[in-house]
Structures are given as structure tokens and as C-alpha cells.
Amino acid sequence: MLFSPLEPLPPPLELALASLRQQLACLDRLVLAYSGGVDSSLVAALAVEQRGEAALAITGVSPALAPHLRAEAAEQARWLRITHREIATAELADPAYASNPDQRCYACKRELHRLLAPIAAAAAGATVLDGVNAEDLDDHRPGIRAAKEFGVRSPLAEVGLDKAGVRQISRALGLPWWDKPAQPCLASRFPYGERITAERLERVAAAEAWLFARGWPQVRVRSQGQTARIELPPAQLDRALGLWAKPETRQALVAAFLEMGFSAVGLDLEGLVSGKLNRELGSANRWLAG
Secondary structure: OOOOOOOOOOHHHHHHHHHHHHHHHOOOOEEEEOOOOHHHHHHHHHHHHHHHHHEEEEEEEOOOOOHHHHHHHHHHHHHHOOEEEEEEOOHHHOHHHHOOOOOHHHHHHHHHHHHHHHHHHHOOOOEEEOOOOHHHHHOOOOHHHHHHHOOOEOHHHHOOOOHHHHHHHHHHOOOOOOOOOOOOOHHHHOOOOOOOOHHHHHHHHHHHHHHHOOOOOOOEEEEEOOEEEEEOOHHHHHHHHHHHOOHHHHHHHHHHHHHHOOOEEEEOOOOOOOOHHHHHHHHHHHHHHO
16 A cells, blocks of 8 residues: 655655655564554554554553543544554553653653564564654653663654654655644653552543534543642633533532542643643742752
């Protein structure tokens, strides 16, 4: 299966796409850490295009993966016709993850790649790939260090593709999810230092699913203690404020969240900001420096 461009790409992206294809074509067998996000899905598309049955996509499943994202990853893999497997990961059993330090993502990816390594070895020494892009290298992503320790390759980053480039190539190749919003794992909803449990993850997943079902497709429910703080894109705040100013809709929202186990619920007036809780790291560093 060849993904032919449906629209022209700028020369730099044409070159990056050609480089990606060449890299993947040179691999005998490959195992992809596949979340179903835009990044890993582009790698999956090109992997199955270049290597067919020699490409295997694997999704790590735990309470930190929202159920709808698990379903979407499987559906996209079927659309791509790439062999797809799920494996259960046990990062919650690791105190280095469950205690939620600022290096939590390192423990998570270490667990994932610990499980992928023997799968790759059993597949005639397949190369393990991930969906890290060049932009990720400048962000707070401790998981990248864990991937490097296991010898994982990041083809998108290797050819210098950032998130915008990944989306543009995905759209040009006709991948229906090219504009899919970024969806970090549910553990990102908790401030560093607040313990993560399966129960708390499932509660956040239920809260976000409740909002999805009522017409809010891009949302974060931050959990601080027993309080839920809803983040929506800034352009949707006026609608939310108008809707939830009505007693009946506000009461339905509050009642649902209380039933889930939250003690209070609020709306973040700044709106959705990816990685917002990483601000705490900067504040801590400034405090230490002072």
C-alpha cells in the first residue's frame, strides 16, 4: 500500500517524507511504540507502506490510557492495515511513577520499553521506533531518555520534523486524523507530587468522557486533590460560561462530578494550555535559585 500525496508539499517536507521512507525501507523488521496519536500514526503509516507485515505496532495499555484513545488507536491501526498488538504495562506498581515526581514519564517509558525489547528480540532483532518529533526534544520529556537507554529510534526527530510538519504530511497523505488534538496520558492531569492511583486515573477518564459526550471534544480535567479543574480551548470559554451560567446545566455538571468522587469542580479561565503543570517546575527552579 502506497500513500500517494493528495496535495503538494513544500520542498522541505517532501525531502523529509522521502528521508522517512528511505529510513524505514532500510529496516528489516520494526516494532513501533504506537499510541494512536498523530506522530506515531504517521510512523505507522509509512512503516506498513515500506515494510508491510514486517512492521508491528504495539500499544501499551494501563489505567493511564483513556478508553476512547485505546479504541481510536485500534481503529486507526485497522484502517492502516498494520499488525497491531496491545500489551499491559504496570507502571503504577513502580513508586518512581506512582509517587508522581517530575521524572514520572521516564519511569513510564522505561516500563514500556522494558516490555518492547524482548518482543523486538523475538522478531528477529527488530528495530524499536517511537513517534517522538523534533519539537519534543526541546520540551520536558524525560521519557525520551528512557527510550534512548533502550536504543529506540525516533525517525520523525531524525529527519527534523516538528508537530506542524507531521500534521501537514499526514493531511497530504490522506490520513483522516491529521488534525487530531494532542492527548497526553491521564497521569498528566495531576500536579507533580500528588500520588497517582488507578482509581484517580479512572475518575479523570470518566470526567473527560462525560464532557466529550456533551460536545466538548478537546478538554482536560486537571485533578488537584479532590478538586476537578476543567480546561477548554480559550475560544470555547465564552460558550462554556454562557452554558454553565444556566442553573440546570451547571447543576447537572456539578452533580455528575460529585458522583464521580470529586469534592468540587471549576472552570480554568485561562483555558487549555498543554503542559500547564510543568510551570511548577519553573517555579520550583526559580525558588531554589533565589
